[in-house]
Amino acid sequence: MTFSYYGFKIPKDLANLTGAGGETFKLISDGHINNLKNILDIQPQHDIFELGSGVGRDAIPLSEFITTGSYLGVDIIKQSIDWCINNVTSKRNNIKFAHLDVKDQIHNPRGKLPFQLQNFPVGSESIDRVFAFSVFTHLFESDILHALNEIKRILRIGGLAYLTCFKLSPEIISASKKNKLNKYDLNFEYKIYDGCYICDPQYPTGAIGYTEEKLVEIVNKSGLKFKIKILNGGWSGYYANCKDGQDVLVLEKN
Numbered sequence: 001m002t003f004s005y006y007g008f009k010i011p012k013d014l015a016n017l018t019g020a021g022g023e024t025f026k027l028i029s030d031g032h033i034n035n036l037k038n039i040l041d042i043q044p045q046h047d048i049f050e051l052g053s054g055v056g057r058d059a060i061p062l063s064e065f066i067t068t069g070s071y072l073g074v075d076i077i078k079q080s081i082d083w084c085i086n087n088v089t090s091k092r093n094n095i096k097f098a099h100l101d102v103k104d105q106i107h108n109p110r111g112k113l114p115f116q117l118q119n120f121p122v123g124s125e126s127i128d129r130v131f132a133f134s135v136f137t138h139l140f141e142s143d144i145l146h147a148l149n150e151i152k153r154i155l156r157i158g159g160l161a162y163l164t165c166f167k168l169s170p171e172i173i174s175a176s177k178k179n180k181l182n183k184y185d186l187n188f189e190y191k192i193y194d195g196c197y198i199c200d201p202q203y204p205t206g207a208i209g210y211t212e213e214k215l216v217e218i219v220n221k222s223g224l225k226f227k228i229k230i231l232n233g234g235w236s237g238y239y240a241n242c243k244d245g246q247d248v249l250v251l252e253k254n
């Protein structure tokens, strides 16, 4: 079963692995691309790296936009990466994908490597823009720090990153429980330690959230700098007029 997307036939089962199916696939991407252009200031000549590229939700529309630049998307789901290589790279050879065989209970249970032993497959200081939509929402602190260290390594000076996450406070968690905007129960009822909360102890990486203080602490450890204050996300219903469904770290290497 497939659905049509910019002339591509996306397999529904692979779209479902991104957490939202075919019905909202383009709507979500339209929001992503808008923010990548307006907040991350991506340009057609940029070299771009995406962590957690899924089945090409954003790579496909970007493949029209990135002309002299390049794009590399990585993900830990091999079928999605294979689909992207066979369907997207085959048409545009500056749009590439690579599988990271990282172990994760939900997305790649038979994966071989812990994330922290997996370097990103790109040279140091070779990338202008990095983005990751709904990936830090599945990572524990040590893995986020590893990702940030790798992002710092691969970015050129002045390069920017757009990384979505769940930012928590007691008020935000109450709003999420009350509003129930998400098909997943984002209750963040289980405290792992000060500043880090999960929703389901059986699937800890299903959704992981952090207090603002903890997010700032992790970013500071990496040496990346906040380009702007953390952008509030609409996922809980606590904030109105949000630019993204999730909270966003917009970071700079300087």
Ligand SMILES: C[S@@+](CC[C@H](N)C(=O)[O-])C[C@H]1O[C@@H](n2cnc3c(N)ncnc32)[C@H](O)[C@@H]1O
Pocket: 017, 018, 019, 051, 052, 053, 054, 055, 057, 058, 074, 075, 076, 077, 100, 102, 104, 107, 115, 132, 133, 134, 135, 138
């Ligand atoms: C919620 S989905 C979002 C996918 C894509 N960004 C999108 O918006 O369609 C999260 C993605 O992150 C990937 N992922 C999870 N942990 C990862 C890791 N450590 N490294 C790279 N990708 C990861 C998953 O395999 C999954 O494709």
